Amino acid sequence: MSLGDTHGYNFSYLIKSSRDLAAAIDSLLHYDTLVADIGTAKFSHNTEVATICWTPNQQCSEQVVLRNMTAWVAVVRHLLDPHLAPSCLHLEHSFTQQQLQQLSDWFGCDVKGGMTVNKIDFPHDYLQFKFSSDNPLMHHALVQLSQEQLADIQAVQLVSQRVLNILMSKQDL
Template sequence: MASVSNAYLHSVLAFLNDQGISTTEIKCNIAQLSSERIAMKTYVDLLNFGAERTELSLFGFELGKHIQARDYGVLGYLVESCENLAQAIDVLGRFDALVADIGQTQLNVTDTFAHLDWQPLSTDCKQMVLRNTTAWVATVRKILGETLSPNQVTFSFALSAQEIAQLKEWFNCEVITNTNENRISFDKTLLALPFTSENKAMFQALVKLSETELLQKKLSQSELSQFIRNSNIKQQVATLLSATSNLQGCDQKRIAEALFMSARTLQRKLKAHQTSFSAMLEAERKSRIDNLLKHNTIAQTAYELGFVEQSSFTHACKKWFGITPLAYQKSLLGLTDKIAK
């Protein structure tokens, strides 16, 4: 059944809430919204409701601009750990169903250009396509730079002159409507442009994690054994924590969303493995601190480790090592100097 993940749909609810629209006002199948997977029709109904209620004819476009890695779950982390755009498109094609099993992606490469096509499974597709297309470009810009622009974007449906002008300004390229395909065309050379977050070991770990989740999605509830559902949740969390470039905002809720479960469920599963999210986050922070302090200021290190205030970092450092961050940094640099000599 065509469906989207809970995290992908709830990011729509969060956007509506930011616009002052509460869940109680939503006119679609609310009963489904607490499920792990939500039917495509419910998702389409929610997008259309959002467009009508906010009076934003390009509602999907506005959603796409605000896309976050957590909206994609594990797939978001996987894309960010790719070596380049070509690899990112490949994993999107393989694992896109984890996030939204509502269309087919195909890449066609010519001598000069690469064309990324997306064919939705619903004829009522305007807002779906707008969100998907915009989110794709927004995600790539976050990784490769905000100035990146396609050469051309095409849509299979009609848009007004005002809507086209608005899209042209953001995409910074030609926008054509009423075509045979929904397509993003860009310079072929971008496929090989390296991502700054390259991490081959992490990429392989995330691929395995995505394959496990895809298997879970394909199995029925009766077929999905408790062993598979709970398989090595501790390792999954550790993988996601390690894959995060910095730990700012990396809390239990975010990691739970990436694994398509509630924070409470994650807490319960980790407890079954004799650990907790806070303990795992602390371990990840400790594994990073030496390298960060050797190359950054104390303030920057505190930020990279996810501490909101530097005083919290100082407290943690005293707890771990019995000394202040400055004293610990000096000891690290002194050790480095001795090794260098």
């Protein structure tokens, strides 16, 4: 997460001002590209387990994957309870048994490497945990600001893509 600009700070406050973990995950999924467009997160849940799957962009190293996964867990622990732990963590990269044990010790759950997906499973009940930093007015204002910033980024990307298409068509002549 690059905090070199205001997007990162706004995003951090957006997460902290959420009412509960479910709202924070919703914000994460909608506005993560404002901070770093390095992958795609998907969220699913049933009555017992909630899962965040993260597919990094091709150029991402295993350190980037570990940084994202540990950052998500660290933020939840900071905002809710330092002892919370996922149910299970799957990582696409392979690790030695010693590395897996170190990761397992930090995450507080079973960690498996060499899997087909990067994912964090956690108890569904965690979604209802309330944030002590809940601030509905701030959250609403930051959602509006994030929507505007995302629209600006998408507009620039659209213009960039049009220019690229024009340049590519000129090469074909």
